[in-house]
Amino acid sequence: MKIFVIILLFVLISQGYSQCSLSDIHVNQSRTGRTVNGKSQWTVYITNWCACVQTNVQLDCKGFQTVEAIEPSLLQVSGDVCLVSAGQPIWKGAIEFNYAWDTQFPLTPISSIVAC
Numbered sequence: 001m002k003i004f005v006i007i008l009l010f011v012l013i014s015q016g017y018s019q020c021s022l023s024d025i026h027v028n029q030s031r032t033g034r035t036v037n038g039k040s041q042w043t044v045y046i047t048n049w050c051a052c053v054q055t056n057v058q059l060d061c062k063g064f065q066t067v068e069a070i071e072p073s074l075l076q077v078s079g080d081v082c083l084v085s086a087g088q089p090i091w092k093g094a095i096e097f098n099y100a101w102d103t104q105f106p107l108t109p110i111s112s113i114v115a116c
């Protein structure tokens with residue numbers, strides 16, 4: 001009986017930890033108030049709210065444009081998809097970069113690999 005309870009607890013705990021998903025990747029952005037070549041500058045923060053790291057985080061970059069270059073180690077734009085941190089693990093600490101365009105792009109997370 002004791003062993004059964006321990007196993008049950010273990011299963012519950014490990015399920016709790018694997019409850020990480022793409023929705024734990026939070027993207028927030030705001031206007032810096034500055035302009036670059038006449039375009040508004042935006043600061044983007046990408047944070048992983050999950051207890052586990054997530055790798056290969058990709059964002060929807062449909063139509064994404066910027067007049068301010070972004071370090072490829074932070075964001076690699078390839079067609080409609082952007083890769084965050086060159087696919088490296090994202091922890092709780094925020095990844096931060098700037099871009100500059102007339103309008104804000106949603107940069108919605110579209111896929112990631114959860115590594116628990």
Ligand SMILES: *[C@@H]1O[C@H](CO)[C@@H](O)[C@H](O)[C@H]1NC(C)=O
Pocket residue numbers: 028029030045047094
């Ligand atoms: C955006 O995320 C960063 C890093 O987690 C945080 O410091 C900042 O307060 C957030 N801004 C908003 C508007 O939520």
